[in-house]
Amino acid sequence: MMRRILSLLPSATEIVAALGASNELVGRSHECDFPAEVARLPVCTAPKVRVTGTSEEIHRSVTEVLERDISVYRVDGEMLRSLRPDVIVTQVQCDICAVSLRDVEAVVGEWMGGDEPRIVALNPSTVSSICSDIGLVAEAIGRDARGLLRTMQVRIDAMAGRAQSAAARPVIATIEWISPLMAAGNWVPELIELAGGRNALGMAGRHSPWIHVADLMATDPDIIVVMPCGFSIEKSLADLPLLTGDATWRSLRAVRNGRVFVADGHSFFNRPGPRIVESLEILAEMVHPELFDFGHRQTDWVVA
8 A cells, every 4th residue: 555655854754765665755854865866855844943054053043943933943734735645754852853743733733624644753762762663654654664674783783793892992972063062862872882982971862961071071082973963074074163272172082192083963873764774884983993894984974
């Protein structure tokens, strides 16, 4: 049975595609851009906030919008209804990162007559819950997730097993936003452990916390990975002077030893879907280059 699937979450779009149902997608969010063929789909959302400029400017814009509104996104209700979706996939994990369940329910609640679509709200916080969400999407769209999940787990287990042979487990701090500073939480601390490192900041299964440079000083990590949510490598590099001009920053062990890396936070790490495995590969290359080379360097991550 063919379904009409509307994905308002980039990772959900990737899940649908990985399950072999790309041809059943009828619409997407403005942020859904992978795989490339989804570019043909109608766009059903738009940001109310500034999405260009520095991380400081974007944060200020988000703060200003939330002072007068409950959402940072616009959902095109007329477009949604015209697409006649059977299934709408959204999320409840972060109201700033993507369109929320509340946004979707407000729009669908205005529809009069006809069958309302099934709304699937994802809420990942760990590697395990990412896999559970893949199963949830698969069930909603009538697909079997077992093959995809088995392949992902085999790849994860192989990397984790090989990382166990490493001579050392370096301490790693991950930065999810540059200014103000935020450390990566949720599934990223787990990825660090799987890649053969020790997590310095943020907690597995918990929302990403705001931090200060003093917190980095307290842990003085061996490696710092900059992976701002929604930022390409180029955009992150352009924002790094907000950190690198600080004398405290320059005194950090990772900075002194040239072990500050910038990853593509737009395509990886912040998308809890099938490419979480590629995110682990990227980390493994950074943490243990003597053990891992998947070909991501210079494409998906660089030395700062």
